[in-house]
Amino acid sequence: MSTQTSASPEAPAPVLLPEERRRVILEQLSQRGRVLATDLCRMLQVSEDTIRRDLRDLDEAGLLKRVHGGALPLTQGSVGRAFGVPQQEKQAVARIAAGLIRSGQVVFLDGGTTLLEVTRSLPSDLRATIVTPSPAVAVALAEYGGLEVHLVGGRLHPGSLTVVGAETVEALRRVRADLCLLGVCSLHAEVGISTAYAEEASTKRAMLESAAETVAVLTADKLGTVSPFVVAPVSRLTTLVTEASGTEAQLAPFHKLPLRILSA
Known part of the structure; x- marks a missing residue:
């Protein structure tokens, strides 16, 4: 009698530290020209509140421009x-x-x-x-x-x-x-x-x-x-x-x- 082995469940995505998470956000922004909060939630597997805090902190640090629903890049130079x-x-x-x-x-x-x-x-x-x-x-x-x-x-x-x-x-x-x-x-x-x-x-x-x-x-x-x-x-x-x-x-x-x- 043959037996079947059940597939092992996928391992959950690793939890990133706040600094790692924000680095990913900036990388996505550089590649895409814009980021959406909903996309970042799915990608990083965190809550909307967490992403909003990340975007707020990055905005206050002068690294991006927070807008409704996501963020846009800031202009550079003086x-x-x-x-x-x-x-x-x-x-x-x-x-x-x-x-x-x-x-x-x-x-x-x-x-x-x-x-x-x-x-x-x-x-x-x-x-x-x-x-x-x-x-x-x-x-x-x-x-x-x-x-x-x-x-x-x-x-x-x-x-x-x-x-x-x-x-x-x-x-x-x-x-x-x-x-x-x-x-x-x-x-x-x-x-x-x-x-x-x-x-x-x-x-x-x-x-x-x-x-x-x-x-x-x-x-x-x-x-x-x-x-x-x-x-x-x-x-x-x-x-x-x-x-x-x-x-x-x-x-x-x-x-x-x-x-x-x-x-x-």
Whole structure:
């Protein structure tokens, strides 16, 4: 008489220590570009409360951006450290963005390293009116004899190196620009345009709302990332100028939107 042996039950997944669990969360976020709390619960075999605590702690440590239902990556880098350091990627993006400005236009030109590169890519015979919150951009534009340059007033923010505050916002709202070239710290298809500083977000929002057309100018590393302060949804943009080296995973969410995408 034959006998049957029952299969032994699968061994339960090993219990991870909190630091190990959070390392797995960050690895998943790096690979996928986003993580969902429900997926993490199944993967790590822990409760939703445990995952919520992990995401909260990682958010407070500045390692990700906690959102409803999961988390998104934070943008990296510092405007202050990068300022004045030419990069081949930024120069290529800047040339595309500079080519969008037409003679006779009134243009908002934002601050930041990539927008400073835009000033170096403008045609020498361009005649336009440029309004900017960036002292560095204004100084760079002074070399162009055909430009009328307006530097709006306000308080210089030490992080963004642009002027900010109520005076700045009010001055920008009094302008009706044809075009806004917006420097973007972070751009996410769901969260929208975001930046590291609350006052800078108000400045960017004022430019965006006062322009007929707004172009986001950014390198590919900022795609799919989130900073603490949201400026506006992606739907407020008309054009995205970024690097051709951006991966399909980075660009795919934006191709689904009614957005013109120009790659350098």
